[in-house]
């Protein structure tokens with residue numbers, strides 16, 4: 575039982591509404607896979623995978639076989655796509671739990687072929703990733719013919735989908751994306767020439783969807799007789815990626831419609847008064863310039879509160895912003911509540927979310943810590959319990 579007062583509240587209703595809103599942005603006939611990798615971006619796979627399915631998602635995306643098995647336990651009917659590779663010895667788990675793997679390395683194909691043959695239940699469906707320029711994962715042009723040859727008659731694998739990852743969909747001019755889609759188009763031509771007839775074209779993250787690329791991807795899919803599937807993640811959690819250099823209007827409008835799913839909270843452990851000149855925390859990096867009142871909190875960097883936020887960020891208590899003073903400790907942090915009346919032990923403190931009329935966003939955390947909202951969410955520690963609200 576976890577009762578330490580540092581917790582995350584998850585609004586499954588907001589998640590479901592975000593999914594339905596994103597569906598309304600997808601062109602008719604375009605499928606949306608709900609990305610629930612990394613414990614649903616730190617929001618809890620168990621809570622969010624179930625919410626996605628309630629909202630109508632037929633596909634869930636994870637990045638490991640372990641997460642796939644966890645998703646299957648919650649969602650017996652959903653298709654579960656394992657995006658970041660199947661490792662030696664994992665083929666049987668993929669087949670036994672009815673997961674669908676993204677593949678690109680010959681040895682991954684062998685692992686799954688062996689598992690599919692051993693299970694004797696017919697060919698295993700896979701999605702083949704094409705490297706269209708990110709140089710991360712996927713088959714390059716030179717190896718495509720050799721990989722396609724493995725899907726012929728009598729293969730233990732069935733090429734169900736072709737995917738690629740757009741790595742600059744948040745660049746407003748769309749030039750990089752156009753180049754990637756052109757390389758994808760060429761690969762699709764070669765796949766068709768090989769007579770393989772996959773069903774799905776699986777391309778595009780939140781940025782692609784919010785920028786209105788669903789129609790473009792849908793048209794590319796149609797050209798090759800495929801159905802299009804986009805894979806939003808961050809937007810499902812209520813956050814629209816920032817576009818550089820300028821935000822397309824569609825993105826601004828979408829941001830206004832998305833609802834935050836997560837609030838991160840803690841409580842005041844106690845309040846103390848210190849005299850002018852008192853030092854606060856490790857190495858005394860903060861010195862009281864006047865008599866002050868300080869509130870101790872049950873949250874630290876081991877919970878995911880970035881240590882770089884010490885002396886440079888504020889949290890919410892009694893509906894007001896209170897500065898974090900001194901270094902953030904592993905399990906504790908200190909707020910300056912001198913200017914806020916009545917703060918006492920047990921008061922709720924909002925680390926990320928809304929209190930009164932004030933809001934702290936994942937972008938606020940990201941900016942202060944020098945990172946991105948994706949990392950802010952996924953670094954919230956596993957010991958911070960996720961509560962459905």
Ligand SMILES: *Cc1c(COP(=O)(O)O)cnc(C)c1O
Pocket residue numbers: 609611657739778779780781805806807808809815
């Ligand atoms: C994480 C991920 C996504 C979703 O990205 P967001 O920017 O969070 O929408 C889509 N596709 C792949 C391959 C990913 O790894």
